[in-house]
Amino acid sequence: MNLITLSHGSGGIKTHNLIKDIFYHYFKNDILLQQNDASILHKLSGKIAVTTDSFVVSPTFFKGGDIGKLSICGTVNDLAVSGAKPLYITAGFILEEGLSIDILEKVVISMAETARKADVYIVAGDTKVVERGKGDKIYINTTGIGIVEDNKEVLGIEKIKQGDKVIISGTLGDHGMCIMSEREELGFDVSIKSDCAPLNDITRNILSVSKNVKIMRDPTRGGLATTLNEIAEQRGISIMLYEKEIPVKKEVLGMCEMLGFDPLYVANEGKIVLIVSNEDAETVLNVMKKNSLGEDAKIIGAVINDGKDKLYLKTEAGGTRILNMYEEEMLPRIC
């Protein structure tokens, strides 16, 4: 079995061959193959959107995905929910000495396949190697570049107002609970699959039927409750969620109850939450339900104006409680 050594990160012949045999081989496109210190992109017209994310998920492979698929989806989704069309991705690898090159190759193949599905090109890359015990197999940074087409309005948190509806595209907590169940030390035997998926198709569907989408987000780390708390704080509005409308898979709920987690705070990697005008809510919901990634979409809440900038949950029992930002670490290295 071939292993990554420090020489693969030295810039010499081994780095050179690794780049050719693995990265150029699977990622190849005319921009990447310029092989320059910087890549020159095709001419773009419109406003450019940029996002960056590092991925340190453990384990490297999990049900429904792996760190490579996640690294593409995460960045594609950050662009997509900003109303941009994702176009280009850069990939920076930090490899641990001793990593099997077979594992690296599997991750790279998964990135290449996901990029193809999401219709984005990997246009620049970098590889560093750190000593054993100074990393953990493979860390990936992806940075994404997209375009907000000239005739499209940029979404804006400032457009949110009382009466707007909150829509979620599907079940909550799948990714986080999948990763937890995969951690060897826990030894769970459940088959929760990560929801990891590129969302640029469904966001395009959504924006094609409504000009009154105020904001879209992908509720990853920290889950839905953290994402909506940030919006409430930034915009200075409150949001009421209806517990009975919030979709959560039975096995995810079961695992959350067993471990003491709240699915509203657990990471998702293939879900959108959006805020849209009351008038357009049903239209948007219907177009989402036609997309395979939005089959379980629901209207789960509304914007209210009580001057407190809080996120509330109307429980199934009929009470109301505040959902704060949480303070402690729930799930390390979930993405």
Added chain:
Amino acid sequence: MNLITLSHGSGGIKTHNLIKDIFYHYFKNDILLQQNDASILHKLSGKIAVTTDSFVVSPTFFKGGDIGKLSICGTVNDLAVSGAKPLYITAGFILEEGLSIDILEKVVISMAETARKADVYIVAGDTKVVERGKGDKIYINTTGIGIVEDNKEVLGIEKIKQGDKVIISGTLGDHGMCIMSEREELGFDVSIKSDCAPLNDITRNILSVSKNVKIMRDPTRGGLATTLNEIAEQRGISIMLYEKEIPVKKEVLGMCEMLGFDPLYVANEGKIVLIVSNEDAETVLNVMKKNSLGEDAKIIGAVINDGKDKLYLKTEAGGTRILNMYEEEMLPRIC
């Protein structure tokens, strides 16, 4: 002393506060403060250049710089040598649990200062925390976006031809030998300073006086010999270097001799090597010498056509030897 904990990477309130108190505080600009999943840039016109680099240098601080300064210079320089004007940078941090927040703050201040000097904005970021022993204090990925102005020609390796001259902007090996001397286990007591610096000013000077610059590169990991070997292989030409013309500081040469390194293979972080037409070589050399980062610039070689695609060194003793790409690890985690 405040330390980074896993909760700083969880996406909850501690992540939120770290971002506000450190990253937004020092990096603030109107694009970063959009606080969205992706940042929308000011309208750009021209061809866009993109590059990405991860930085894992050890130690974190060294004479002449630190990982923060390096992370900005490295990416600015990759854009600059491609003939682009660097504009925007994204920053992805992978922090090790237990890192002192004071150290993080110093690194962030250094990034902010270097970005200001290089006239670039940090427009998006991400923070992950890994458990103790799964990282090493701080790793940074930076991705850079620049613009090749419409009236500027893109540099091109295909324009290189026999008789072209090779120019280096200054002394070789300073960064690599600085890092080596700083490694505690070696206990060297020499005062070699890293040459870490942003090169976008001097590249602009160069391109303003000549339309016959064929290619520019910053000879980082692997040093000058690796960079020129890559060019020779890609273009299918040979290059002859003249040992007596190659500037190397006395103390760098001394340390290299002691440790068995060749300064031609040692990393630089503030040097340019370029290939220019014979006619324009003196003009380019003169404008470089007027810039403080090019005071020691020299014409060090020429492109020859012997059909072998090799890099040669005409030694001071009068012999000629081939400089191959090297095969082994020389200096781990130099950048």
